[in-house]
Amino acid sequence: MSGESTGEEALAKAASATDDLYHLRDTYFPANPDDKTAKLQTQSDLALSLLDSIPPEQRKLPLQRATYEYLRGKILDVFADYRKEAEDHLSKAVKLNPSLADAWLCLGNCIWKKGDLSAAKNCFTLALSKGRNKKIMCQLSMLNRKIAQGTENQAELIEESIQHAKEAITLDVKDGNSWYNLGNACLTSFFVTGAWDHNKLRQSLKAYQNAEKDERMKSNPDLHFNCATVNRYLENYERALTGFETAALKDPGLKAIEEVQKIVNLLDKIDNLLGYARAKRLTSTASSLTAVNFNSSYRTGTIDVLREGMNKGVAIVGKVLFFIKHENVAPLYYVICDSNQTCFILSVYGVRYDAIKEGDQLTVLEPFQRLINLSWKEKIYQFKSIRVDFLEQVLVNGKALSPQQAVHSSIFAQHKPA
Missing domain, CATH: 2.40.50.550 (OB fold (Dihydrolipoamide Acetyltransferase, E2P))
Known part of the structure; x- marks a missing residue:
């Protein structure tokens, strides 16, 4: 077997380990958040070890090197806090292979964490220029909601967020994460426009219900929490109480039980x-x-x-x-x-x-x-x-x-x- 083929196989194994790491991040919600951080650290160390086990001669080609830098940066960026080392590796990846859309996407996520929203949006836009991708659309939708906070053109940015989420859905109508982002965008629009438009709430609720049809989203506690929030504002009290309790079971750190108590106090x-x-x-x-x-x-x-x-x-x-x-x-x-x-x-x-x-x-x-x-x-x-x-x-x-x-x-x- 040639060194080039061996290198590609090793990178493929490292990529699979990276996917498993992010699956852990998105589905593991222990009562103590420190337990999650510790488990992510252990898994990321294993993924980095697998990546570093690839001999230098099997990752010396520009495309192999770009993939190596991308995976290393992505592994380091799995944590909630910003890490400059992750940004450095992801920056190297896009320089070595500017066509690597996933690397631009990860770089944007990394830069977002340090608060440079404009640079993050540039990365997402560059990623989008490499090809329409539902993940990129969802991140643009989320970023527009973040940028909208404290700006004078909130409604316009939130409308952009809604459009990006809808475009992501057209790329894969069964993708729960895209529906989830649309639900979030419509819920944000409800607040931005004065918290009176029930059509926005109904649109949000329908999007969340479509998201719940995707088995991969059932472990997402934020989906249950946000859906319960919509039901609370729609005055569907029993659904809201049940939803918040479900969210609390999946992620005690969300403080959803406090939301349950607020509703009970009101009633x-x-x-x-x-x-x-x-x-x-x-x-x-x-x-x-x-x-x-x-x-x-x-x-x-x-x-x-x-x-x-x-x-x-x-x-x-x-x-x-x-x-x-x-x-x-x-x-x-x-x-x-x-x-x-x-x-x-x-x-x-x-x-x-x-x-x-x-x-x-x-x-x-x-x-x-x-x-x-x-x-x-x-x-x-x-x-x-x-x-x-x-x-x-x-x-x-x-x-x-x-x-x-x-x-x-x-x-x-x-x-x-x-």
């Missing part, structure tokens, strides 16, 4: 405040509701006459009894009493927290109603809920809300999918 507050409100004498509150002049095409009703879902041409008038404080940015929750002394929950998206206050009279146009009915840890939660998505749907004390009372992108810095 307990809702249950307690509704119980307190129902026990009060609400006759004077209900009788204090005054007539409001609005488009005559709406007919005034109460919560009892609403059907499940959207109620077009209907207006509900009620008094704000309580503002429910909780630990997430959206929606805002209120306990409302209507003219029949019936109490329900109002969830409001895209509106500043100080736009609606306790004691205000609200008129909700075309309310979207749901009956929330779930059981969690032997406790039953059941209540009627009306959702408000648009600023224009609410009159406060007979007056329309102003554009200044809408939430814009300030919450994006606090919330982003993994």
